Amino acid sequence: MIKINLLPHREAKRKERINAFYAMLLMALIMGAVVVLAVGGFIASKISMQNERNDFIKAENTRLDGEIKKIATLKQEIEALKARQQAVEDLQSDRNQPVYLMDELVKQTPEGIYLKSFKQTGQRVALNGYAQSNERVSELLRNLSNNSAWLERPDLIEIRSTGVGQGRSAKKVFDFTVNVGIKRPKENEQVGPGSPVKNNVQAGAPSPAKS
Template sequence: MIRINLLPHREAKRKQKQAAFIAMLVLGGLLGASVVLAVGGWNASRIAIQEQRNTVLKTENAELDKKIKDIATLKEEINALKSRQQAVEDLQGDRNQPVYLFDELVRQAPDGVYLKGFEQDGQRVVLNGYAQSQERVAELLRNLSGNSPWLERPELTEVKSAVLTQDKIARKAVEFTLAVAIKRAREADETDVLGKASTTVAGSAAGAQP
């Protein structure tokens, strides 16, 4: 017996395929949305963690900046205290400068040189005097520039011929004006230490020679 199906089976299969396709599309969309949400959530969590780290770093940087400013302020205060201490020490040392000045002028002035006056302005002293000759003035300059632990950098500002009268006898002389710097006590000590060190090194080198 032959059976004949008169139902629209092709249309039914077509609808079935369309329904399956739509279901797959919906499933794919749901999967895609799930993946997007998962990736977005992961990225959001990572961004939140990084923002927390950035906040911590900013806080630490702010604290470091504050500490650096405190250190800089402390250094400025230390330098100011050192400057004040140095000023006090220099002031105490300057009290003895006239004594050192007179002593050095007596020591360094060669025979034939007569000092008639001087004027001190800070660490600079202007000397006026007479000498038997210009060679005596040159000798005085050499003594002040190299032999004195307290005086340095002499500068001859004026030299001219003069006539001195003593016991009604007129004698030719040289009148001079020079400026010289007077060292502070700490500077003189440093010069003395360096001079001793140089002498020791030179002595050692001379002793090492065959």
């Protein structure tokens, strides 16, 4: 006996294919959403970690800037302390300068020179006096330049011929002005054996300048 299917089987198969397509589309959408959420979460986690690192770097930079400012302040304080220490050392070394100056003038002033006055301005001293000849002044300059432990860089400011005395006692001399620098002794010169400071202190006050 022949059986004939009169049902619309083609429409049924088409409907099944449509339902399967929609099911696959739904599954693809669900999988895509899961992938997007997973990738988004991973990227968000990485961004959060990088932001934390950036915040840490910013905090460390701020801390280092503060330390750098402290170091700069400490350097300024150290320089100020060094300047104060140098000022104290200069005052200490300058305290006995008049004694050393007088002693050196006695030692380095040759015969034939009479010192009238001297004036100290800072580390320079202006010497004024009479000399029997130009050669005497040249000798004084050589002594101050080469033989003195406390005086240096003498400069002849002025020299002129003049007369002193009256009548038979009148003499022709040379009035001169010399500018010379005073050395500040180094620490080893102040405390070392045989140093100018020690020898001068032991020798006592100097005698008047030679005439």
